[in-house]
Amino acid sequence: YSIIDREQMQGLENIRAFLKIRTSYDVLPLSFRLIVLDTDLLIRKSLTILIQNSIVSAPLWDSHNSTFAGLLTSTDFINVIQYYCQYPDRLHDIDQFRLSGLREIEKAIGAQPLETISVHPMKPLYEACLEMLKTRARRIPLVDIDDETGREMVVSVITQYRILKFIAVNNEHNTVMLKKSVREIGLGTYTNLQTARMSDTVLDVIHVMVEHNISAVPIVDDNNRVLNVFEAVDVIPCIKGGVYDDLQSSIGEALSKRAEDFPGIYTCGEDDRLDSIFDTVRKSRVHRLIVIDDDSRLRGMISLSDILKYVLLFGEENDAISPDAV
Ligand code: ADP
Structure with a gap:
């Protein structure tokens, strides 16, 4: 058990302590845009929107119930592709599918339903990270409750990449110990x-x-x-x-x-x-x-x-x- 081991462990513990006193809010830039897609949108159109905005994922909003409806990610498109492979003659149907139909597609191909997890932005970042590892989610939506309306509100989405970047930028004195x-x-x-x-x-x-x-x-x-x-x-x-x-x-x-x-x-x-x-x-x-x-x-x-x-x-x-x- 060498000095290098000890220093490494100390570095890790310092980073963990840091993650316990920071929240997901802290990871967000001062100003950012958030593109939220309505679940009534055609899947085909959602692709165009993602591409036009150079993004690969977006939170979904169910405007009928005013609720957050999960995250649209590349996994959903892979599910659609699998559906297409299983039912190639239904290409016309796929063209008519709305984002609200993604759960049906999951069911039809027997895919594991994606967990629609979210975290509260004021929770310690450490907990958000644990949640990500537990669910294997690569990104997690931050969902808060609006004080006035009592409704859910999607604040942003944090990714593993953003979190590691946040650690790297704010912990240079600790990462050098690794x-x-x-x-x-x-x-x-x-x-x-x-x-x-x-x-x-x-x-x-x-x-x-x-x-x-x-x-x-x-x-x-x-x-x-x-x-x-x-x-x-x-x-x-x-x-x-x-x-x-x-x-x-x-x-x-x-x-x-x-x-x-x-x-x-x-x-x-x-x-x-x-x-x-x-x-x-x-x-x-x-x-x-x-x-x-x-x-x-x-x-x-x-x-x-x-x-x-x-x-x-x-x-x-x-x-x-x-x-x-x-
Ligand atoms: P993430 O969950 O961060 O998106 P991946 O899905 O790429 O990452 O990786 C999940 C796990 O599979 C990781 O433990 C990774 O090391 C491993 N892995 C990634 N790519 C491959 C690959 N091409 N072949 C085998 N294992 C992989």
Whole structure:
């Protein structure tokens, strides 16, 4: 049990203490826009709105009951695609589906209903993070009650990315204490990695994502060298305007449709330390890190949830040496 271990644990504990005294409100920028979609909107139109506004998700509002109706995410579109695969002759129906019909689609394909969880914005951020890890949600809507009307009010949505960025920006003195390497702390997934080739169809890759419950698939060449990553959000431009033909096109073609402001993919090595990963999060819009070796060959995947889980839970309960035991 070395000094590095002790410092690492101290850094983690300081970050956890920080998350317990901050709320989700603190993560929000001073001014922001929030696009909320009415559940009466056609699914096809919602796609266009997301694309036009360069967003990949939006809270839903049921205006008949004046209630928050969950979050629209790329998973919903993947469900629609699965529905289309099971009932290709119902393309006309799909064209008429409204966002309120998404739950029916879930049921028809036997998908696990998405939990419509939300957190109160004044709750400690630590609790919002735990809730995210428990439910595997990548983003959580902040829902408050309006004092005057007593009605639900969607304040904003926080993502794992925003939270890690918030930690990185406000805890530089703590993240520098995280000197252990990705390899040493076993951060990420290194076995049973799901990959695809440039020539695979979009549909093939969507099936892999659904089957393994993952939101990204690295695209590799014959030598397992990483060429790109196909992400769940990349399906959105593929079914733009209700056209499902593009699902048969290759990943290579689909990736060429990425928006111009696509943040790029981020890689790291197994010897990189957690502090350098936080540097990357501080500086860039990272959604996951692809772990590669010196030859760019795929070694592993580190998702934001892997990082969040480690930061919040490592050493809790009984899976590690408690600092008191030193
Ligand atoms: P998140 O939950 O943050 O959106 P993912 O869905 O990408 O992240 O990852 C969920 C889990 O699956 C993580 O533990 C991650 O390490 C692992 N994982 C991510 N991509 C792959 C992949 N292509 N093959 C195998 N496991 C993966």
